[in-house]
Amino acid sequence: MEFKFTDCGIEIHNATNFDLSQTFDCGQCFRWNNSSGKYTGVVLGKRVSLSKTGINKILIEGVSCKEFETYFADYFDLNTDYESISESFMGIHPILSAAVAECRGIRILKQDPWETLCSFIISQNNNIPRIKKIINALCNEFGESLSEGDYSFPSAQRLASLEPEDLAPIKAGFRAKYIIDAARKVSSGTINFQEIEKMPPEMVQEKLMQISGVGPKVASCVRLYGLHDLSAFPLDVWMKKVMEKFFKSQSPDVFGNYAGVAQQYLYHYSRSHPEVFD
C-alpha cells in the first residue's frame, strides 16, 4: 500500500484487501454511513469520508497528513498484512476459505475504546438498524455539536453526570442503566483503557466484565474493535450457529492467534449467505 498526500485528500494506492462496504457494513461499527459509494463517519470529532476512486485506489477526505500518520493509518489498520493473516487459518475448513475469498476486503478498525464499549452495550439483544439509531440519538442529544450538523460521541465524563432516566429520549430501554454504569467506571478511572491495553487478554476480558451489562460477548467486541486484540472472538447468535454447524465441539483456539479476524469473515459471510445453514 502506498499513501499520497494531495490537495483533495489522502490517496491510498495499491489498496488491496480494503473494501469500503465490507469494512463498514460488516457489523463492527455503527457510525459510518454510505451515500452513493461514499462512506462518511465522525472520528476524533471530525467528519471523514472515504470513496473508491479507481482500481485498488481509495481517497480519504477530511484528514490532514499528520492526523493520518498519527491516528488514521492505525484506525483503518492499513499497516496490517491481511493476506498472511487469512492464510494462517483459511485451510481449516471449506466454509472459512469461502468466507475469506468473499470477505478479504474487511479490515478490523481500531475504534475508540470508550465508544466501542458504549456501542456494544447498546447492541445487546438488538438489531443493527436500531443500534445505529440509538447511537445516533445518543450523539445528537449528549455529544458536542461540530460543524455541518455533526455531533461527537459523548464523553464518558458527560454521561457519568447523568442518571439512567436522562437517557429516555434515546430509547435505549433496559440498556440505559448499563451505559451510565460504564460511563461512571470509565470516567472515575475504575476502568482505564490505557492501562488495560497493556494487560493480558484474559485480564482485559475480566476487567471489562466488571461493568454491569458487559458479558463475554460485549467484552470480546471491545477487545477486538476497540483495543485491536485480533485474538478476541465474539460469540453472538450468528457465530454460535456457525460454530454449531461447522465447528461442532471445537474451541475458538482452532483459528489461532487471529481468531477475531476469522470470526469477522465468518460472521459477515454467513449473514450474507444464510442458506449455508440449510
Add this chain to the structure above:
DNA sequence: GTCCAGGATCGGA
C-alpha cells in the same frame, strides 16, 4: 398479533 434482534442478569432448580 407474533417473532426476533452482534446478550446479560437474575432467581430457582
Add this chain to the structure above:
DNA sequence: TCCGATCATGGA
C-alpha cells in the same frame, strides 16, 4: 453450575 424467564423497543 445450569437453565429459563425477563428485560425495552421497533421493524419484519
